[in-house]
Amino acid sequence: MTQHAETERPEASLARSGSWGALWSALRPHQWAKNGLVFAPLLLAHRVLDDPARLAATVLAAACFCAVASAGYLLNDWLDREADRQHPEKRRRPLASGALAPPRARAAFLTLLAASFAVSVVWLPAAFTGLLLAYLILSSAYSVSLKKRALLDVLVLAALYSLRLLAGGAAAEVPVSHWLLVFAMFFFLSLALVKRYVELVAIRGGGGDDALAGRGYRLEDLSLVPVMGLASGFVAILVIGLWASSDDVRALYREPALLWLACPLLFHWLCRVWLLAHRGELHADPVLFAARDRASYAAGLGLLLIGLAAARGFGP
Numbered sequence: 384m385t386q387h388a389e390t391e392r393p394e395a396s397l398a399r400s401g402s403w404g405a406l407w408s409a410l411r412p413h414q415w416a417k418n419g420l421v422f423a424p425l426l427l428a429h430r431v432l433d434d435p436a437r438l439a440a441t442v443l444a445a446a447c448f449c450a451v452a453s454a455g456y457l458l459n460d461w462l463d464r465e466a467d468r469q470h471p472e473k474r475r476r477p478l479a480s481g482a483l484a485p486p487r488a489r490a491a492f493l494t495l496l497a498a499s500f501a502v503s504v505v506w507l508p509a510a511f512t513g514l515l516l517a518y519l520i521l522s523s524a525y526s527v528s529l530k531k532r533a534l535l536d537v538l539v540l541a542a543l544y545s546l547r548l549l550a551g552g553a554a555a556e557v558p559v560s561h562w563l564l565v566f567a568m569f570f571f572l573s574l575a576l577v578k579r580y581v582e583l584v585a586i587r588g589g590g591g592d593d594a595l596a597g598r599g600y601r602l603e604d605l606s607l608v609p610v611m612g613l614a615s616g617f618v619a620i621l622v623i624g625l626w627a628s629s630d631d632v633r634a635l636y637r638e639p640a641l642l643w644l645a646c647p648l649l650f651h652w653l654c655r656v657w658l659l660a661h662r663g664e665l666h667a668d669p670v671l672f673a674a675r676d677r678a679s680y681a682a683g684l685g686l687l688l689i690g691l692a693a694a695r696g697f698g699p
Contacts, residue, residue: 405482406491409460410453416674418448420544420567421551428557429635429694437555443506444554448547450499451519457492459526461485510553518546533599537575544571562626570619573653574669576612577660583608584663609657616653620646637696644689652682 421444425431431438460467460478467479477483496519503512522543530536545567552559579598583605600608626632627642636642655678659665665672673679 402483402487405477406487409457409477409483409488410491410495411456412449412453413671413674414452414456414668415449417544417670418445418452418547420547421445421448421554423548423563424552424557424559425555427560427563430555430557437557440507440554440556441551443502444511444550447499447503447507447511447515448518448550450495451515452522454492454495454499455519455522455526457488457495458523461488462526507554508556511550514546514550514553518543518550521546531599533604536598537572537579540575541568541572544568560626560631562622562629562631566619566622566626569615569622570653573612573616573619574656576608576615577656577665577669580605580608580612580657581660581665584660609661613654613657616657617650620649620653623649636693638693641689641693645686648682648685648689652679 422431422441425437425441457478460476463473464476464478467473467476473479478485478488499515500512503515521539525536525539525543529539545564548563548567549559579600582598583600583602587602587605624643624646627639627645632639632642656665656669656672660669667675673683
């Protein structure tokens, strides 16, 4: 099975799964992995095992983000259903294909929002609820309008990832490092740009329109997008190096110099993603690609081992 077919598996199985299966597919549970970012502030603050209440709050925060994100996907697919029906792949989406009835989609949309904000208001800090609301507003604005504006769209996507980090810190009541926020903004900007690049490569190969439908990009942008994307990724790696040399790190790590090893590891992973995209071999959202890619798991394990070695050091 090709990687492309693997990406479309949820939609391709709708005919066999029925209306509840169509609803589940429309929620895009495979995208929930992105909400693991809410755990990053607690992990990087070395507070995961200190207080079970903080960890429980972060788990609830991740669940809230999964619900709100799925509601956002329902809204996006409802707004795009007519355009999706003209797309060779997106026409398989539940709302575009007719596998999911609009009334059921609307009911699910309202239920997810009500449940997520009820949990947030009752069990989580007010700051988290405010950030969750900001995420909902920004993601809705993206679905309605901002995704059609070149460059602004990828900046919004990067901001949505950064909001997850801020919300995770608010839920666990731990400070979020400015180093982490700057790194995340540039790193996820690079990944958002590679996604647009993949879409442009696809329409170039199709020999059809010279513009990306529903987006603000044209084929003539094909040479510029990877330049911006790689530059953003390299800035993110530079931020890691500067962070490893900062006073903030010395308070948390016994051997902070080991953190420099994360730079070549991230450089290899990021350049590999862009290389696959350039070759036309990347057919998925890069975050979802990483969730299915063995080399990405190896890179993630390497980063974890580097962090543990830096934290523990070589002494007793």
